[in-house]
Amino acid sequence: MKKKFTVLFVVLVVASMLLAACQQEVVEEAPTTLVFSSRLFSPPAEQEFFINEIAKPFEVENNVVINFQIIDDQTLLDRADVQQNTDHVTTDIVVAHNSRMAEWIENGWIEDLTDIVAGWKDRTFSEAFVENTNKDGKQYFLPVGADVYLLLANNKALPYLPDGVDLDTITWEQYAAWAVAVAEGEGEGKVCITGIPAKSWVYMFGGTALSYGAGFPDANSAGALDAWRVWESIGKAEGFVPTVLNIDSCVDPMMREESWLTVFHNARAGQVYASNETQFTLAPAPTGPVGTGSIAGVSGYAIMKGSANYDLAVKFLEYLTRPDIQVKLAKGTGGFIPPVKEAMDFLGDEAIDEVINKAVLVLENGVVSGVPAGNYQDWGAVKACFDDVFADTILTGADITQARLDEAQACIDALLK
């Protein structure tokens, strides 16, 4: 028996090594591989779509293999750190979130694409994201998959909608009143926001604040105070789902019907919406005195410095940012907004187009801000300043005081570079 085990073990080791060796040869015989590491399109269905519908035609046409990998922003940076500092650059294209773009640019890990973009005449990148994707007048990131915030409601909440409120023009006060009505009627809060620190609360609040004329990230301006009041009123009526502190994304609670109301990321809202179109209603984010505020997130393509396949990478990016491909990509991946102006011409009238249309409405007509992460030492720490206010005032039903907000602002300002 023991002998058998030894033999088995040895066979296993040898066999696995042989197999690995075989594989290696296969890899070597294959055409050029372009490594595409992305934080975007992480849901499996989106991955599948990107691989089969977007990458494949390019692969066939150019005889390359696109090695598509999903990695979160932090790991992507860690990986780049190792690759850049040990001269083993194997990643060709990265897709980063705008809150982390500054780190990429400042570390000098990505190529300056200004000249290349200048040569593409058929597309105009949305101005909303220049702050993040460019630095010192140079373009490093090509925006893709922009998002704004949309209102998503479970139809079970519709009966509580205050009379005369039109979901397409709902205001923040009406939204709050609605949330309170739901909480009172159901005996339990149903509004979803992300309660786990350093997730999306800063954006959820930021959209409200922008609607009231505040800047971003403002914690204590007059507009911000008005925004806090909206959320305070929901908090005082215990309008948040009781498990709010454990939520890091509203997708699951909305799908489980633990929560019925939320204003969040359009692609994720679209994902929930698609899970049962007859059960959910999608609307633009609520408005305020100065319009519909929303933080606009975006991801961006960039080429790693030292990429061995620079020309091919440029070619692939040219392909990916083509307006028709941008639209195809946006539609196949849950409703991101294509941040290329020309792309709008390609939108149709399917349900998904409606999601995108609503989002574009917000992006075009709303009060939109990007994420000025580059101005701060650490964007996560900025988020924490907002999270803290939420945790010790709104959540507990306490009053928002100017003093508390000033403290939060001090917290934010201390993080300025």
Added chain:
Amino acid sequence: MNRKVNKKIIKAAKDTVFYLFLTTLIAGMLLPVYFIVSLSFLSTREAYRYPLPLVPALKTDFELTYGENGYILSVWDRTDKEYQTVLDTNEVEKMEVYIKARLGTKITQEEIRAEIARLENSGQESIFFTKPRSLLYNYDTFFKVTRDAVPALIRSIEIAALTILISLSIGGLAGYAFARYIFKGKDALRFSVLFVRMFPGVAIALPMVFILAKANLYDEPLGLSLIYSVGAIGLTIWITASIFMGIPKSLEEAAQVFGGSKLQAFMRVTLPLALPGLAASAMYTFLGAWNETVAAIILTQFKPTFSVVVYQTLLGAQGNVNLAAAGGIAMALPALIFTFFLRRYINQMWGGVTV
């Protein structure tokens, strides 16, 4: 004679109680595991129902009726015991995709068209039909989305095997020294071996990766094995030391007396005797190497481990807990198989062999 029967009955009763107790205990312990497994077979829609269905459905019941935008598709909800609408559309393709992806149920566009025709021809307000569920849909999707799952799986086994090899050979030598020799600084050395485990590994994971990458072990399975061995060696030393201590030295001496060199004596006598224990200690190493992601994801590019591809697939599994469950189970399965075959040796792990 009566007494004999009584005794038998009492024994049977005792056994029954004992096994009932065991069953309850195991059921309690494995309840969470049951749910994650069950979840991995549920359709996305059912995975988000509350209360959660206790067992996966084997079929899906549909109701088809006329709606605003075309046809309203409803499915039987086991939780609420009613048909609930899910789609109101005219597009057959959309129905097919939805039924496949959200309900984990096999259906073709032709079949949908046939049902629609049946509705139209029946003159009734609605019709009902039933389709079998594809239970393995989540696993199917998982392996479809997870690129190179099979090579990654093989690579992971290879890396785990290499890690076992490295940590057992290097750690085993030291363990042997601690078990068989008396020397100056033995206690201090043994304690410092333990100290490696005391220093939080998360704090130095990245620098270690840098060292590896600089040593041209970037994207090499060997590189990862070397990193995993750092954590594994310390434990291996402690385990092997107690295994070797459990094997009487005289067995080895006898082999020397009867014509073997020290090495032969070790290979022919001590090693075969230690093997079960070593194999069991290999299990710890295997599990550690198998489940590790942090270093692997930074250090690999073209040769990811299975844990990395699973991680990449599941990173965005929000709204897809059933898929996450399937991925978790797919990852756990090889480890469980490994454990299953090694469990018989585990008993012998810490004290060695009794002669």
Added chain:
Amino acid sequence: MVATRSKSLRKMWGQATPYLLILPVVIYYAIFWVRPVIAVIIGSFTDASGVFTLQNFVMVFSDENFWPALNNTAIIVLFSVTIEFIGALFLALLINRKFFGSGIFLFLTLIPMALPAVATGAMWITGLTAHGWINSLLYYLGVLAEGEKIYWLGGIEPNPTKLLALVIIIDAWQVIPSMMIILLAGLQNLPKAAKEAGYVFGGNFMTVLRKITMPMLRPTIQTAVILRLISAIQIWLIIVLLLGFGRIPVLVERIVYYHEEVPGLNISYQMAAGYTIVVSTIVSLTALVYLRVSGAFKKEETA
């Protein structure tokens, strides 16, 4: 002359053997472990510009999360090691009875240990949420009425005690098997006669366990507890998986926090390095104290 030289060489070789056997480990650690560790140690004693300072530790100790983290860690270690030890001992004693099917039983109890973090994470998160499988099960069992829910991970009201208890139970669930293995092997190597003598001389199950089995099992218990102690102090992953950063701060979670969550702060590296040194100091001190108190060193000296 030649003879004596070869003899002394052989002798030297003989004395060097244990050191030669340990050498690979030392070299291995020197290459892969010592350098990063030294870097962290240096980092903990220097400021951002590389000048010697103790400020990092002042920062760590005055961090508002430090004392809660220390406190939480202590509570988790105390309870989880105790619970895990009792649970593992119980299981080991049970399996050691070698009943029909004990092999399969052993395997089943090992399952929690073999599950990857992805699986355990998904398992507990889907279980503990308000609309999760635990509440579902309770509902089917009739414990919960319709619409009634238990907020396992805490509702609006902060309730750290409950969360700590939850973390401890979940950790125990996963760790008991690996501790059980150690104790089981130890039990199987105990001479049967000693235990039987215990019964012959009038002991019941508990007294035999306490007065005979446990003392004889002491070396095994020491190994099991020391290994567990070391990793229990470094618990963090399950907490972050369930609750995210900062809700229940623990020591190593703080290191990860500065490494992963807010790596960009001017003080992030210093804080992480400081916490790292504090943690390893606490772990080594605890381990040393445990080894001393439990008498492991004395045994070593006579061995």
Added chain:
Amino acid sequence: MATLEIINVTKRFGRKVIAADNVSLEVHDKEFLVLLGPSGCGKTTTLRMVAGLEEVTDGNILIDGVDVTDLPPRKRNISMVFQNYAIWPHMTVYENISYALKLKRMEKSEIDRIVHEVADMTKIGELLERIPAQLSGGQQQRVAVARAIAVSPKVFLMDEPLSNLDAKLRVSMRTELKAIHDSAKATTVFVTHDQSEAMSIADRIVIMRHGKITQTGTPEEVYDKGANLFVADFIGTPPTNFFDVELQRNGKGLHLVNSYFDLRLLPENEARLKGYNKDQLTLGVRPENIILVKKSKSILDTTALVVEPQGSHQVIAFRLGEKIIKIVAPALPKMEMGETIHLDFQQESLRFFDPESTLAIGD
């Protein structure tokens, strides 16, 4: 077969512990030599140095005139039976016995022949396919012996091979070992702490104490002519009785006197003490040499404290001051506890020792 010479061999562990201190001895061809001594006396260490399992700190070991001091065990042409047998639990009996032969690359048929031969000799022919866990202690012991003789070594080493057996088996194995030795004609070194085992089995006994050899001789020599107090005490059961006495020259003769008796020595014993001019002496008398006599002839009267009938004889214990003295008397007449007994010493076998040096006097 062969001779074994141990020349000035010293073994030190660390700086302080001296396990063997300048040990020299010679084992003749085909001799059965027993190393005897209490535990910790260095006998096992000495044996292990011969085997090559322990390094020699100083000195030389020669087998058949060849210096093997620095050779590893496998090149010494020895074999060994270990205290706990050290038979390999993962091999069958056959594999255990044939292990060394296989390493010598012997023909399969030859190995088979030898294995069966030694198995028959040790009466384990039936057990060859078993694994050790299925064997009783005695059977394991036989396997260990069979394994040892299979290699036809020059020197055959046994490290307390019988100590793990029960009392009865030990006695019968003892006889068998002797018989096996006689037929195998191997030069044998046998280590034991059991003096009766040594007495019954040895051609020659080497008694060790504190790492040194205190006496070497045939069983009769060490029994009758113990070189010092230690040997006299160590050999024989019940042990030799010792009395501290004063030498008194009283008119015609030499008397050994203490507060219990006054023994007048016979002239031949007086002659043995001629060169001894101290006035204190330790008198050693074997239990069987203290005899029951009539009251009139006794030199010592006392009461029996304990009487242990042994069938063929009886052991009578009595108290003399602090000491318990044991004598061996014929089975009859049967003595009772508390009975007054009258005793005399048989003068021809008295032993005299210098209480300071503990050495025997007058041999």
